[in-house]
Amino acid sequence: MSKPKHPGFATRAIHDGQEPDLSTGAVSVPIYATSTYVQDELGKHRGYEYARVSNPTRDRLEKNLASLEGGVASRVFASGMAAINAICAMFKSGDHIVCGNDLYGGVPRLFNQVLSGYGFEFTFVDTSEARNVERAIGKKTRMVYVETPTNPLMSLSDIKAIAEITRRKKIELVVDNTFMSPYFQQPIALGADMVVHSTTKFLNGHSDGLGGVVVCTRQEQAEQLGFVQKAAGAILSPFECWLVLRGTKTLAVRMLQHDCNGRTVAEFLAGHKKVKKVFYPGLKGHPQHELARRQMTGFGSMITFETGSLANAARILKRVRVCTLAESLGGVETLISHPATMTHAALGEKGRKAIGLTDGMVRISVGIEDVDDVLADLDQALA
Numbered sequence: 001m002s003k004p005k006h007p008g009f010a011t012r013a014i015h016d017g018q019e020p021d022l023s024t025g026a027v028s029v030p031i032y033a034t035s036t037y038v039q040d041e042l043g044k045h046r047g048y049e050y051a052r053v054s055n056p057t058r059d060r061l062e063k064n065l066a067s068l069e070g071g072v073a074s075r076v077f078a079s080g081m082a083a084i085n086a087i088c089a090m091f092k093s094g095d096h097i098v099c100g101n102d103l104y105g106g107v108p109r110l111f112n113q114v115l116s117g118y119g120f121e122f123t124f125v126d127t128s129e130a131r132n133v134e135r136a137i138g139k140k141t142r143m144v145y146v147e148t149p150t151n152p153l154m155s156l157s158d159i160k161a162i163a164e165i166t167r168r169k170k171i172e173l174v175v176d177n178t179f180m181s182p183y184f185q186q187p188i189a190l191g192a193d194m195v196v197h198s199t200t201k202f203l204n205g206h207s208d209g210l211g212g213v214v215v216c217t218r219q220e221q222a223e224q225l226g227f228v229q230k231a232a233g234a235i236l237s238p239f240e241c242w243l244v245l246r247g248t249k250t251l252a253v254r255m256l257q258h259d260c261n262g263r264t265v266a267e268f269l270a271g272h273k274k275v276k277k278v279f280y281p282g283l284k285g286h287p288q289h290e291l292a293r294r295q296m297t298g299f300g301s302m303i304t305f306e307t308g309s310l311a312n313a314a315r316i317l318k319r320v321r322v323c324t325l326a327e328s329l330g331g332v333e334t335l336i337s338h339p340a341t342m343t344h345a346a347l348g349e350k351g352r353k354a355i356g357l358t359d360g361m362v363r364i365s366v367g368i369e370d371v372d373d374v375l376a377d378l379d380q381a382l383a
């Protein structure tokens with residue numbers, strides 16, 4: 001039987017880069033736990049010399065993730081932050097970057113407290129209005145960096161509209177697709193030049209390994225990032241590559257269940273008298289619900305809700321039993337967190353106030369447990 005000409009997402013997730021091992025027939029990609037490779041004679045090797053530069057398990061994951069995002073290649077790094085840092089290493093001192101003002105807290109920390117010391121310049125704008133991006137672009141701008149939906153306010157940016165601007169201005173558009181995963185959002189098809197993920201989240205999916213990836217649309221980007229891997233060394237270990245390869249095999253089914261549970265929990269919270277406001281793009285009342293329907297093929301399982309005060313938030317977080325109080329997201333278990341003191345503490349009170357992130361906000365990454373158990377847990381915690 002011949003292979004399908006245009007295999008679907010779930011088929012590519014299970015087969016692209018995940019082909020059986022040529023030498024043994026092992027169906028699961030082997031973990032090449034080696035730091036170096038034998039050379040047959042001086043200058044003659046089998047394509048691999050040293051594991052910081054390349055590793056067969058890593059090659060397989062890079063192929064798999066490039067296929068899922070519709071890119072030409074990808075490069076994986078030790079964490080999402082290492083991947084974002086590697087993108088910035090493609091630019092030079094004096095370059096200007098326009099980025100969202102409501103990003104995962106670690107990103108402004110990297111930009112403001114590390115990279116600005118190397119002469120990079122950043123302008124933070126509300127990217128939910130494409131015209132704000134256009135206005136912030138100057139002669140030195142090299143990249144627009146967007147996270148959509150944002151963490152934790154669940155605000156969306158119109159990737160297609162921003163891509164039209166960046167294309168016209170001949171600068172790179174990079175989209176962090178961590179919250180939606182390639183299953184629900186395809187930024188490259190909408191015009192992005194590179195896509196970044198914390199693979200720690202939905203791509204791995206089991207909360208058991210850190211990682212990051214940059215998916216490229218041009219070979220030269222992959223070459224530059226490959227050089228950053230080799231020169232700076234923040235590569236993903238073969239074991240963690242394998243964990244992500246195992247994770248993506250079930251990405252499609254997990255995302256469907258995350259989305260189904262996410263919608264149910266969002267509706268429940270929206271109807272609960274103790275909840276002041278729910279931030280979830282799948283709700284009709286979300287200000288960008290129409291954009292969400294156009295740009296994404298699902299709404300996912302990331303929800304933020306307003307409890308009214310730090311004391312209310314703390315009380316709920318102390319009472320949960322099925323939901324796990326922890327940073328991070330995208331695992332099979334429901335994780336619940338307090339952005340102001342956890343993921344976004346580094347922004348400072350002023351920074352949080354500027355984007356409307358309050359002390360009463362609670363964020364949930366709805367897992368794939370029986371949703372009735374998650375609802376019952378939230379109900380008793382809110383009572």
Ligand SMILES: Cc1ncc(COP(=O)(O)O)c(C=O)c1O
Nearest residue numbers: 079080081104151178198200211
């Ligand atoms: C949207 C988003 N991007 C990037 C990161 C950074 O990823 P990592 O924790 O793997 O370094 C995170 C981490 O929470 C995130 O939520």
